[in-house]
Amino acid sequence: MSDLNKLGLSEARDALRKGDVTSVELTESCLKAIDDADALNAFVHKTPEIALERAQAADVRIKGGDAPSMCGLPIGIKDLFCTKGVPSQAASKILEGFKPEYESTVSQKLADSGAVMLGKLNMDEFAMGSSNETSVYGNAVSPWRRGNDDAQLTPGGSSGGSASAVAADLCLAATGTDTGGSIRQPAAFVGITGIKPTYGRCSRWGIVAFASSLDQAGPMTKNVRDAAIMLEAMCGHDPKDSTSTELAVPNFEAMLTGDIKGKKIGIPKEYRMDGMPAEIEKLWADGAAMLKDAGAEIVDISLPHTKYALPAYYVIAPAEASSNLARYDGVRYGRRAQLGQGDGITEMYEKTRAEGFGHEVQRRVMVGTYVLSAGFYDAYYNRARKVRTLIKKDFEDVFAAGVDAILTPATPSASFGLGEMTEADPVQMYLNDVFTVTVNLAGLPGISVPAGLDAQGLPLGLQLIGRPWDEGDLLNTAYALENAAGFVAKPGKWW
Amino acid sequence: MSIDQSTAAKVAKLARIKVEDDALPALASEFNTILGFIEQLNEVDVEGVEPMVSVEPMRLKRREDVVTDGSQQDKVLANAPDAREGFFAVPKVVE
Structure with missing residues (x-):
């Protein structure tokens, strides 16, 4: 078999079990693809020794008839996950040289299920960004281009390296994390599938914290079936994360029947934004028509507080970030600034954090500090948390009325050029998450499915939002949409 | 609200x-x-609305009050x- 790196998880799994291919062969194929793709700057710490060691162990397990779900499948891990003995920097200068003495629960679960780690993937610093331009490693680059234009495009963010690596077939799948859209927006930008599960499905233990009440890990994969397989391996109760649910994890793959007859799909009118590109509007209408053809009932719904989701998010997320990032003090791990004669501990903190945090991270930490400061706590932070209650209630009302899933565009535009947003004010960049951020605030599962190309040949995605804890049903609806959309486009190799 | x-x-x-x-x-x-962007939240009527603490209305679990690890000084300092x-x-x- 050639081009083994181009396989998806389920294809590779079946080939492994049939004995058509070994994990070592799969892994070597990916390692070669990674070495050929430095121009994408997706893998920022390569771990070929670990990969080959795990691949050999996986081949032994498969031969012995003991092959768990991800056995022998080579994947990439976002740099936000702590991986034992391997640099885990959250793409920040302040964590330069940090090698955790422990493994995150999610990456451990994946390893236990036999997955092979190829290396760590680029991302926005501390997962703060929508274009992978805030990384200390430099920009991750999308494998996609606008026709013959050789301008470099963003793979989205914050899980930009994961998106680029999966779309360019450097790995079979990758982990991502999603605080406001960081799995679903990059997945949409590069034409792959990405799911953020219900808050509490995946343990957050060992994942560098950004906004703890919003952060969730999830898989970024080449298709919906692969997302089902990998999500199941990632989730489950973990006593080390007090918000992790004790619910049993279903066999998500077994729920992919493609039958959505009688399902009620809501189309929220508030997501029809002023100035929405006609292509996005058409994609959305086409998606609704596809689900209808597959037997679903399409209903108009209202989520009245949608407009306030982004402003609420930009209070709550920075507030939690300012608290979470207080730990980077130059004392216990990472990088300490060079101190001058007579500098005391306060100068050490201030210089370390000024040098170690990039511009966007500093800005969010300070906004968070401000909204939590005496005199403003009620006006900003508490008000935002009340609005969050109302946003969640919008969804509860719709689900109580019998809606099974909600269909929206994944992003307000296709991928844009790296550097194109440099002059824009920060709020312009924040608008990338306008369709995804509501889902984090309400703690719901959301999935981005590639559904078409724009006039410049760039992928566009649709988002489905499901009931809490009903990822299986959501994946099945996504599977039906995937079957109907028949998205097969791949970027032409230029790197 | 304007910040000078x-x-x-x-x-x-x-923020140090x-x-x-x-x-x-x-x-x-x-x-x-x-x-300025956040100010939009002032348009929302939040009278009588409880501020959300957690998306799942649950009490955080408490583990048993026992020693679960320790004696890892070298790892902690690594x-x-x-x-x-x-x-x-x-x-x-301290001076």
Whole structure:
């Protein structure tokens, strides 16, 4: 078999079990693809020794008839996950040289299920960004281009390296994390599938914290079936994360029947934004028509507080970030600034954090500090948390009325050029998450499915939002949409 | 609400991030852009609404009050920029 790196998880799994291919062969194929793709700057710490060691162990397990779900499948891990003995920097200068003495629960679960780690993937610093331009490693680059234009495009963010690596077939799948859209927006930008599960499905233990009440890990994969397989391996109760649910994890793959007859799909009118590109509007209408053809009932719904989701998010997320990032003090791990004669501990903190945090991270930490400061706590932070209650209630009302899933565009535009947003004010960049951020605030599962190309040949995605804890049903609806959309486009190799 | 340079300086101090004086005007202006965006929340009637603490209405689980690990001093200190004699080392704190 050639081009083994181009396989998806389920294809590779079946080939492994049939004995058509070994994990070592799969892994070597990916390692070669990674070495050929430095121009994408997706893998920022390569771990070929670990990969080959795990691949050999996986081949032994498969031969012995003991092959768990991800056995022998080579994947990439976002740099936000702590991986034992391997640099885990959250793409920040302040964590330069940090090698955790422990493994995150999610990456451990994946390893236990036999997955092979190829290396760590680029991302926005501390997962703060929508274009992978805030990384200390430099920009991750999308494998996609606008026709013959050789301008470099963003793979989205914050899980930009994961998106680029999966779309360019450097790995079979990758982990991502999603605080406001960081799995679903990059997945949409590069034409792959990405799911953020219900808050509490995946343990957050060992994942560098950004906004703890919003952060969730999830898989970024080449298709919906692969997302089902990998999500199941990632989730489950973990006593080390007090918000992790004790619910049993279903066999998500077994729920992919493609039958959505009688399902009620809501189309929220508030997501029809002023100035929405006609292509996005058409994609959305086409998606609704596809689900209808597959037997679903399409209903108009209202989520009245949608407009306030982004402003609420930009209070709550920075507030939690300012608290979470207080730990980077130059004392216990990472990088300490060079101190001058007579500098005391306060100068050490201030210089370390000024040098170690990039511009966007500093800005969010300070906004968070401000909204939590005496005199403003009620006006900003508490008000935002009340609005969050109302946003969640919008969804509860719709689900109580019998809606099974909600269909929206994944992003307000296709991928844009790296550097194109440099002059824009920060709020312009924040608008990338306008369709995804509501889902984090309400703690719901959301999935981005590639559904078409724009006039410049760039992928566009649709988002489905499901009931809490009903990822299986959501994946099945996504599977039906995937079957109907028949998205097969791949970027032409230029790197 | 408008943030002036002295407020920006105060916030930077609270966040323990050194910001040079010449960078304060730009910082204050960015804060104002973001806070201007956040001001939209004032349009929402939140009378009688409970602020959300957690998306799942649950009480955080408590584990048993027992020792679960320990004796890992070398691992705890392994990533410290300056560790000496089994301690984290910092500049002088007490005069």
